[in-house]
Amino acid sequence: MIIILKHGATDEQVDHVIERIEAMGLQPHLSKGTYRTVIGVIGDEEKVQTAPLMAIPGVEEAMPVMPAYKLASREAHPQPTVVEVGSGSAITKLGGGHFGMIAGPCAVESAERLDEIAAAIKAAGANILRGGAFKPRTSPYSFQGLGEEGLKILREVGDKHGLPVVTEVIDPRHVELVAEYTDMIQLGARNMQNFVLLTEVGKTHKPVLMKRGMAATIKDLLMSAEYVIANGTTEVVLCERGVKGFDNACRNMLDIAAVPQVQLMSHLPIIVDPSHATGRPELIPACALAAAACGADGIHIEVHNCPEEAMSDGPQALLPEQYATLAAQIRKVAEAVGKTF
Structure with a gap:
């Protein structure tokens, strides 16, 4: 999961998002750019897919890296099923x-x-x-x-x-x-x-x-x-x-x-x-x-x-x-x- 913060998000808002991610037992990876701050989430994405991340102040978008259909996806099972x-x-x-x-x-x-x-x-x-x-x-x-x-x-x-x-x-x-x-x-x-x-x-x-x-x-x-x-x-x-x-x-x-x-x-x-x-x-x-x-x-x-x-x-x-x-x-x-x- 990648969480994109709003332009102008405060340090307090960034820290709060990181705290919420850690509270779910996941590892946040912070990347600050000139215009945007992005937080990568490492761990079991099942825990964050159902979490109301968009309701956290400062969050603009939450993008899953893996598709929602994990078990049916090519990423989860590269070889064709017979x-x-x-x-x-x-x-x-x-x-x-x-x-x-x-x-x-x-x-x-x-x-x-x-x-x-x-x-x-x-x-x-x-x-x-x-x-x-x-x-x-x-x-x-x-x-x-x-x-x-x-x-x-x-x-x-x-x-x-x-x-x-x-x-x-x-x-x-x-x-x-x-x-x-x-x-x-x-x-x-x-x-x-x-x-x-x-x-x-x-x-x-x-x-x-x-x-x-x-x-x-x-x-x-x-x-x-x-x-x-x-x-x-x-x-x-x-x-x-x-x-x-x-x-x-x-x-x-x-x-x-x-x-x-x-x-x-x-x-x-x-x-x-x-x-x-x-x-x-x-x-x-x-x-x-x-x-x-x-x-x-x-x-x-x-x-x-x-x-x-x-x-x-x-x-x-x-x-x-x-x-x-x-x-x-x-x-x-x-x-x-x-x-x-």
């Missing part, structure tokens, strides 16, 4: 050069339908199956998911096809139930800053897929990841899924630059979801390939074998044959930039 999802022979790695292909329907609708989709995406090269059992819908009258029955179907189908499974949790009361059935827990965009939910999910020690909120900055995303890590779960995968923009041509504005930016700021893997970013299947291939080219650690795509009958987000889903074509192209691009499967 997240392992699944167990036994069905393990998928994301990060550190490993590439994840997450695919499946928006919602688990029936065992038969999910089985057909899982078989198709596995043949195309997907290595994680997704499907929602609890659905946060804009309208209370829309399909809300099958709940525990959906979790059971997802688990059974995933095991049958040798695919780890990921699904979203939307209620702290369901965290233990979702953790029981899945290999990875998803935190959706609407719940990225539901801090009670983040805390409970962090306690499960299950890998987490965290989607960026629709109006969230990159720092907001990393601070939310910090909640999960601080509560015990170190394996967090971030997901860029588009943010709100001023143009309504697409559902959201896909922030491709967020991928290399996050990789500069954090050690956590980051994947891209072009399905939710665009909401339009004809735009998904180009955005998915762009994400692979810029170094993303995985691609998350919605796939349905009959979109017109889908109970959730059918219009944005790719058909299995479309996904197979795109998956082969993604693989080539990802391998060209050094990723492994």
Whole structure:
């Protein structure tokens, strides 16, 4: 922490700031310039980040040297984190050069339908199956998911096809139930800053897929990841899924630059979801390939074998044959930039 004092701060004010720092068990380092006096603070910054330093007379600004998202930061963990999802022979790695292909329907609708989709995406090269059992819908009258029955179907189908499974949790009361059935827990965009939910999910020690909120900055995303890590779960995968923009041509504005930016700021893997970013299947291939080219650690795509009958987000889903074509192209691009499967 660096504390900058106001121009003209008195010796008494400087001494008082130093006394306050020492009272917190930290070491002050005083540097007096012609126009400004600066005090460097050495020690555990956690003690000063919550202290009301700006209320001390003479203080103009208090600047942290380390980012607030310490555990998620690149400074705290210089090497990329590799997240392992699944167990036994069905393990998928994301990060550190490993590439994840997450695919499946928006919602688990029936065992038969999910089985057909899982078989198709596995043949195309997907290595994680997704499907929602609890659905946060804009309208209370829309399909809300099958709940525990959906979790059971997802688990059974995933095991049958040798695919780890990921699904979203939307209620702290369901965290233990979702953790029981899945290999990875998803935190959706609407719940990225539901801090009670983040805390409970962090306690499960299950890998987490965290989607960026629709109006969230990159720092907001990393601070939310910090909640999960601080509560015990170190394996967090971030997901860029588009943010709100001023143009309504697409559902959201896909922030491709967020991928290399996050990789500069954090050690956590980051994947891209072009399905939710665009909401339009004809735009998904180009955005998915762009994400692979810029170094993303995985691609998350919605796939349905009959979109017109889908109970959730059918219009944005790719058909299995479309996904197979795109998956082969993604693989080539990802391998060209050094990723492994």
